Every structure is written in C-alpha cells, then in structure tokens.
Amino acid sequence: MAAFVxxxxxxxxxxxxxxxxxxxxxWGPVSNFGIPVAAVADTQKSPDLISGKMTLALTIYSATFMRYSLAVTPKNYLLFACHFINEGAQLTQGYRFLQWHHWGGKEKAGLARAVEAGKEKAKELETKVGKAVGKK
Structure with missing residues (x-):
C-alpha cells in the first residue's frame, strides 16, 4: 500500500x-479568498456598520501580504491577487467609513430622511384637506 501511495x-x-x-x-490563497469576497460584498451594505479599526487593520494586513507574496521564491501571484482585491475593497470601505462618520454623510442621510418624512406628512395632510373640503 505504501508503494502505491x-x-x-x-x-x-x-x-x-x-x-x-x-x-x-x-491552497493558501484559495482558502484566503473568503476575506476579499466578504469585503467586496460589504461594500453594498450600510456605511454605519463599518468598523474603522478593523478596516485599518485589514488594509495593513493586505498591504503586508501583497509585499510578502512577491518576496517569497517562487513569487506567489495568486496570493498577490487575493490581497490586491482585498486592499482595494478595504480602501473603499475606509473611504465610506470616513465619508459617513467624519465628512457629513450621516448628517446628509438624516436630512434626506427628514425631508422624505416631511413630504409624506404633507401628502397625508393634503389628502385630509381634500376630503374635508369635498365633504362640505
């Protein structure tokens, strides 16, 4: 059996x-591709869910391993691609985090929600007034 193996x-x-x-x-990069797949999927979620500390940590992690993948012999281009995609996704998440928390994104979204609520309330009042005027 050992000879067969x-x-x-x-x-x-x-x-x-x-x-x-x-x-x-x-197999190292293939198993690691779950991180960039999740990061790219997260770019479609609400920016208030983004952790700034974790985004920074993953940005540094991916940059480090992009460098490592080219420093080893033989060069591991699959690992480089994995971390290149993750680096791009994390930088996108970092921009979204800064936009939401520090550059007025949260306030702008709150204002937009308030305007929409005001429009809905105005439509309700318009309907009530129309019914009241029509009844007389």
Whole structure:
C-alpha cells in the first residue's frame, strides 16, 4: 500500500500543474479568498456598520501580504491577487467609513430622511384637506 501511495505522489509531483494545485502556494490563497469576497460584498451594505479599526487593520494586513507574496521564491501571484482585491475593497470601505462618520454623510442621510418624512406628512395632510373640503 505504501508503494502505491508513493507511486501516486510521484506521478502527481512530476506533473507541473498537478504539483502546483497540490501545494500551499495554491491552497493558501484559495482558502484566503473568503476575506476579499466578504469585503467586496460589504461594500453594498450600510456605511454605519463599518468598523474603522478593523478596516485599518485589514488594509495593513493586505498591504503586508501583497509585499510578502512577491518576496517569497517562487513569487506567489495568486496570493498577490487575493490581497490586491482585498486592499482595494478595504480602501473603499475606509473611504465610506470616513465619508459617513467624519465628512457629513450621516448628517446628509438624516436630512434626506427628514425631508422624505416631511413630504409624506404633507401628502397625508393634503389628502385630509381634500376630503374635508369635498365633504362640505
């Protein structure tokens, strides 16, 4: 049985594509792609849910590992792509966080909600007045 396993392993390792697919240079980035997928999905959610500290930490983390992926031998371009996507998503989230909390986004959204509530109330009053005038 051990000879059979050795023969299969030798066969896999002799083929360059299969050798790459069976390595940590492939499976590390593939398993890590959950982070950028979640970050890109989060860009569609409300900016009041964004954690500024976590966004900063993930931005630094991705920048560090982008550098690491090019410093190792052989260069790991799949890991670079994973962290490049995550870096872009985290920078987008960081901008949205700053826009919401520090550059007036929260106030602007509150004002827009108040205007909409005022319009709805005006429509209700218009309907009530129309009914009252029509009854006389």
């Amino acid at each position: 050795k023969a299969i392993n030798a066969k896999i390792r002799s083929h360059p594509v299969l050798n790459y697919v069976c390595s940590t240079h492939f």
